Amino acid sequence: MHLRQIISLFLLYVVSTTSAKRLIKPSERLLARQNANASAQQEGRVVGGTNADPGFASYQISIQGQYNGHWCGGSIIDKQWIITAAHCIDGYNPPYLRIITGTVEWDQPRAIYYADEFYTHCNYDNPEFANDIGLIHLNDSIVFDQYTQAIPLASKPLEDNAEAILTGWGDMAFGGPETKILQKLTLRHMSHKRCAEVYADEGILDVGHICTFTKEGEGTCNGDSGGPLISGGELVGLVNWGQPCAVGYPDAYASVYFYRDWIRRVMSGTCKTCHCEASNYPTFGSKK
Numbered sequence: 001m002h003l004r005q006i007i008s009l010f011l012l013y014v015v016s017t018t019s020a021k022r023l024i025k026p027s028e029r030l031l032a033r034q035n036a037n038a039s040a041q042q043e044g045r046v047v048g049g050t051n052a053d054p055g056f057a058s059y060q061i062s063i064q065g066q067y068n069g070h071w072c073g074g075s076i077i078d079k080q081w082i083i084t085a086a087h088c089i090d091g092y093n094p095p096y097l098r099i100i101t102g103t104v105e106w107d108q109p110r111a112i113y114y115a116d117e118f119y120t121h122c123n124y125d126n127p128e129f130a131n132d133i134g135l136i137h138l139n140d141s142i143v144f145d146q147y148t149q150a151i152p153l154a155s156k157p158l159e160d161n162a163e164a165i166l167t168g169w170g171d172m173a174f175g176g177p178e179t180k181i182l183q184k185l186t187l188r189h190m191s192h193k194r195c196a197e198v199y200a201d202e203g204i205l206d207v208g209h210i211c212t213f214t215k216e217g218e219g220t221c222n223g224d225s226g227g228p229l230i231s232g233g234e235l236v237g238l239v240n241w242g243q244p245c246a247v248g249y250p251d252a253y254a255s256v257y258f259y260r261d262w263i264r265r266v267m268s269g270t271c272k273t274c275h276c277e278a279s280n281y282p283t284f285g286s287k288k
């Protein structure tokens with residue numbers, strides 16, 4: 001499963017049709033590898049997931065625009081709150097966002113919800129690619145059912161090599177086919193130390209990141225950004241970036257455990273300085 005669009009790490013960032021590209025900056029080494037493998041990937045080598053059955057990842061949502069299709073993933077963490085990557089929402093006006101819930105087909109919503117505000121981390125992308133986390137507040141309460149549920153936040157750090165489940169509507173290969181059916185993939189947590197060694201040249205693995213890796217051919221891709229990594233029934237990671245796509249490098253996620261205090265403070269409305277990167281959309285100024 002990968003993310004369709006993410007491509008690289010940032011790719012993940014990359015996500016979407018409109019916004020994405022920004023993330024990629026990466027290093028030449030990363031880009032070179034990506035180019036070298038583009039043709040093979042376009043032949044349809046998938047990134048290794050399988051179709052999720054309805055209700056499998058009931059916390060998974062698709063972030064869409066009014067005029068676009070799926071561009072990012074996210075998770076329901078409360079009746080009126082969605083968590084995702086900052087790069088999925090930064091720069092948009094909240095009323096433009098549509099949140100599709102309760103489905104494994106992004107173009108067949110069971111329900112659609114609307115944002116009245118969102119909050120990105122004050123230090124999003126500072127340093128580059130770091131603190132890539134955001135919360136979307138909905139203007140109505142989500143109706144929970146068998147296909148639509150909240151996922152608990154991580155209560156402890158992930159152990160090295162722990163199993164984790166990634167889901168997303170991202171591309172099934174770099175530059176390759178998109179998927180209408182949600183993909184799921186079981187991955188292994190890679191310790192921060194080992195992952196930092198892999199990305200030592202780029203220096204982009206921050207203290208708030210966690211990584212997964214199993215093998216080449218399995219991982220995130222463009223369109224997976226913001227989406228959930230689950231372990232032990234808890235939300236442990238939000239797709240942030242990677243080298244596109246599943247070409248043998250670890251994928252990086254925002255660590256939900258690391259950011260849980262920030263999440264709780266934003267949701268409770270008790271931290272004004274947490275909101276320094278709220279959308280600032282004029283209509284909703286009273287909420288800040």
Ligand SMILES: *[C@@H]1O[C@H](CO)[C@@H](O)[C@H](O)[C@H]1NC(C)=O
Pocket residue numbers: 032033036037040247
């Ligand atoms: C491209 O992918 C193949 C496997 O599909 C791998 O063996 C090869 O090392 C990759 N090339 C580069 C430059 O990464």
Ligand SMILES: *[C@@H]1O[C@H](CO)[C@@H](O)[C@H](O)[C@H]1NC(C)=O
Pocket residue numbers: 095114139140
């Ligand atoms: C939420 O926002 C949407 C889109 O602006 C609007 O159509 C809907 O009526 C709003 N719902 C509530 C409960 O305010």
